[in-house]
Amino acid sequence: MKSAMMPQPYRVTARREETADTVTLDLAPLAAPLPPYAPGQFTMVYAFGVGEVPISISGGENGVITHTVRSVGAVTRAVCAARVGDTLGLRGPFGAGWGVPAPFGADLVLVAGGIGLAPLRPVLDHALRERDRYRHVLLLIGARTPGDLLYSSDHAAWARAGADVRVTVDRADRSWTGRVGLVTALFDELWLDPGRTTAYVCGPELMMRFTADALRARGIPEPAIRVSLERNMRCGVGWCGHCQLGPLLLCRDGPVVGYDHAAPLLTVKEL
Amino acid sequence: MAALLTSLDSLVAALRADRRQVIGPTVRDGAIVLAELDSARQLPYGWGVRVAPGGYRLRERADRAAFGHSAGPQSWKAYLHPPRTELWSTRRGESPAEPDEPPPRYAFLGVRPCDLRAIGVLDRVLGQGKYPSVRYAARRAATFIVAVNCTEPGEACFCVSAGGGPKAAAGYDLVLTELIGADTVRYVVEAGSEKGERLLSTLDTYPADAATAEASAAVDAAAGRMGRALPPGDLRALIAEKRDAAHWDDVASRCLSCANCTMVCPTCFCTTVEDTTDLTGEVAGRWQRWDSCFDPDFSYLHGGAVRTSTRSRYRQWLSHKVGTWHDQFGEAGCVGCGRCVAWCPVGIDLTAELAALASEETAS
Amino acid sequence: MMAPRDLLAEHPFLAGLEPRWLDNLAEHAHPVYRNRQHRLFAVGGSARHFWLIRSGLVVLDIHAPGRGDVVVESIGAGAVLGWSWLFSPYRWSFGAVVVEAIQAIEFEAAPVRRLMAVDPGLSAELTGRFMRVVVERLQATRVRLLDLYGFPTGAKP
Known part of the structure; x- marks a missing residue:
């Protein structure tokens, strides 16, 4: 072996x-x-x-x-x-992935912060490949500046393929004519159906917490909010002990976990 | 079927004749350590220990017992899960290769029931997950285990409250019970595996007869002589509830973050990796070595460590040991051997810390 | 075209507001359409209106010498724009310009203030709703101050 x-x-x-x-x-x-x-x-x-x-x-x-x-x-x-x-x-x-496919007819809400778009890309590719499976496919992207946006040349193609792509930056430059603000502000533009939504959130830990809390405040159940967590990983196979987050070995039980598991852990300092 | 031995000489000789490297307790540098034994004469006959939080001293016994001592500074993990191992090496552009070496043929002589459980705990972490460690599993499979039932718990021992006891459960090839006379020692021996049966059949033994009952009584009596006890109740729930307890600060004010407890613990398995290259830069290697959750770098995450305070690192260690280990591996990571109590330079005693946490809960 | 009152009732900012208050407010509101680059207000100007945005996008900006008009935040569909009219001296601290044509409901600030003055219930309700918006934007601003994405974000590469 x-x-x-x-x-x-x-x-x-x-x-x-x-x-x-x-x-x-x-x-x-x-x-x-x-x-x-x-x-x-x-x-x-x-x-x-x-x-x-x-x-x-x-x-x-x-x-x-x-x-x-x-x-x-x-x-x-x-x-x-x-x-x-x-x-x-x-x-x-x-590791444990995002858990796609989501149920037929679901609304998918992908929320990416910075480099967090990279792990979400396979979810987006899946959703666009099986676009008929889902009702809405929303991709909300937050980045520090317009120059920090990943895959920016693909955004238009994603929109043509049926994704509702919305982008916001923390700091605009003179060329930027889009949204400016935190990615959670994008929720104000949307009407989310709590019973149908599965959310996939990836980005810096604090960004994910604020995002997941905002989704929860809009009625999305915690298990339907998936977050991708991060700790030091050395082996990837559950032997080295580094990636523990309380009860979780993130390389094995994560990196993607439901917010019902993550929420109580992320607020404990230095866990 | 139990048998009686009046000496361990023939057992050690038989194991060595079976081309096994016999590892067992022996006196060295003022402690009872684990080392390779050439003969049973190197066992620590007549030596006991006196253990306290932050204290460990040899003492002379009035008898000739070989196993009349509790856990020493080492545990068997040093042999099954060595402190430093080469994982692989490679030349630039080539597929890496694992070191091509057969696993050592160890015979562990004198594995106490707490340590036997600890080996089982390591088996479940390293040998039985989704990605078992091939190296660990091979070492483990090649090892012959001679357990010894405990008739002499020490001052730091608490295996009974940790869910174990002085009688070895499954997982051994042979198990001994030492019967201590005025100036003799005898051993009741039983096989726990086919391998054990076979080896036992090659030894000259006596019928155990009444010695079996004597042995059982000695082991049963040991259960009542534990030096310490974990607080009663569900420790897993206690840990989950007490993440913000003030008592963690109290421990942190004493803890040196030295990592001794993790090094002596028979179940602490954490490792890190080291990458090496030779001077030409064309040959690279990867080594695995023991790591400790007390090292600030253990939780390093691009830019800084997650657990910077001693409070959080001690909490991680103790919480994992008695709490979250259940979530991860379906059992506790503590077997009650007491090593961490004895070898803590400032005498932190996890049984007392857990009791303090439990009482803080009652108070709140 | 929908009547102002119906437009108010369906906007998230006023969701669930008592019908009589919707009636009161509707008297001082009218739908507007504003094109790209239309400036709704400028820094220091008198705060005479506020808007419920129904579609499109507005940005808040401020002119910094040498940097031009610096955008600090955008306000999109479903959001409320303008709170300086609530507090004396009723002057805008930032400017607002349309970047994607908007459909909005524009309110006359002075009569709404008078309504609030005579109806403590409405006053409390509106103040509370604005407060919530202020808190959300303050918190979002604080998070942006953390410069989250500026730090390495790691294992997700």
């Missing part, structure tokens, strides 16, 4: 610079591909000699895995610096 700790070699087949510090890589297997992933799962990405980081899967078909990576530390810097043709190691896919 192959150990879950052994990375598989993947070659970078495409590289797109999303923002000043964020890169999207398409990775194709050089040896055996990893098992198929579910939206919301992550892999452990190994940069040769530098180390390993957990990265959510942003897409990919036929064995290819797409990762959108923000350069925030030594390992992500090395991953972001990978060129087409370079090799990275992947393990996974690990």
Whole structure:
């Protein structure tokens, strides 16, 4: 039996610079591909000699895995610096995903903050592929500045494919003519049907808390609000103990959990 | 079927003849440590220990008991889940390879019932999850366990209140009960597996007869001599309710965040990884080593640690041990061996801390 | 075209308001349509109106020398625009300009203030509803002050 700790070699087949510090890589297997992933799962990405980081899967078909990576530390810097043709190691896919598909006829509300759009992208792709399955597909995106928006060249295509895409930024520049404000302010424009809505929320932890609280205040039941949590992950397979959040081992029980599980934990300081 | 041994010499010799590395207790550096034994003569005959919160001393016994002592500074996890292991190595551009080494053929001699439970706890964390550790499972499968029922609980022991007891439950190949006479020791031995049966059948033994009842009585009596006890009640619920208790600050004012408790704990399994490269930069390796939730970096999350205060780190450790371990693995992570009590440099006693938390609840 | 009173009743800001108060308010409200780039008010101007936005988008801005008109927040469908009319000296602290053509209900501030003065029940109700909006926007502003996305956000890459 192959150990879950052994990375598989993947070659970078495409590289797109999303923002000043964020890169999207398409990775194709050089040896055996990893098992198929579910939206919301992550892999452990190994940069040769530098180390390993957990990265959510942003897409990919036929064995290819797409990762959108923000350069925030030594390992992500090395991953972001990978060129087409370079090799990275992947393990996974690990963790509990978003839980798509949602029930037939549901309204999907995807709320993304910053880099949090990356793990939601497979949910969006699924919803647009099976657009008839759902009533409304709403994508609410919050970013720091217009220059920090991910996949901005795809937004129009998503709208054409049937998503209601709304974008807001914390700080506008002179070119920006869209919304300015917190992503939760977008809820004021919408009439959400609490009985039909499944919400998928991803972004910085505080952003997710404010967003989930705002959704709850609009009557959406906590289990229907899915959030993707984050703690230090070293092994991805439940052995190393680092990613504990109270009762949860996030690499195994998460990273996606219902807000009914998350809410009581996120307000405990230093849990 | 119980049998009687008047010495362990033949047992150790038989295990070694079976090409096993026998690991057992022996006296070294003023403590009873675990080490490889060449013969049963290296067992700590005639030595006991005196244990207190933050204290551990050898004492001479009036008899020749080999297992008349409670848990020492080490536990068996050092052999099943070593402090530092190479996970794999690779050349740039190649698939990584795991070290190609067969698991050691250990025979653990003198595994106390608390530690036997601890091995079971590790099995469920490392060996039986969705992604079992192949390395751990291989080591575990290759290990022969000679348990010893406990007739001598120490001052820091509380296995009974932790859901165990001085009698070894399942998981051993052989189990001994030491019968201590004025100047002799005898051992009632029973097999717990086919492997154990086979080994036992190669030894010259005597019929156990009345010794079996004597052994049972000695073990039963031990249950009543625990030095400590966890507070009664549902500790898992207590922990979940007491995340904001003031008492965590009280512990934090004493705790040095030194990580001793996690190192001596027989179930603490947390690890981190180290990435290495050679000087050419062409060969990289990955090592796993023990980590501790008391290390500030343990909870590091791009930019800073989540648990910066000692309060939160002690809370994490104790909460995991007796509370959230249930959520994660379906049982408690504490077996009541008392090591963390003895080896805490400032004598923090988890049984007392839990009692204080419980009483704070009553007060509020 | 819907009567002002019906438009009021269906706007989230006034949801569930007592019918008699809707009648009172409707007397001082009328529907408006404003095109892109129409300035609803400017910094320092007299606060004579407020609006319930039904569709479109308005941004609040302020002119900063060297930076031009800096947008601080946008106000979209379903929201209320303008609260400076509630408090003396009734002057706007920020400006407001339409960026996506709006349909809105425009209120005359002075008569609404007079209604509130003679009807403490209505006053409490409206003040409470504005208070809620103020609190939400204050909290959203505080969250934006945290510059959440400016920090590394991590394992989701």
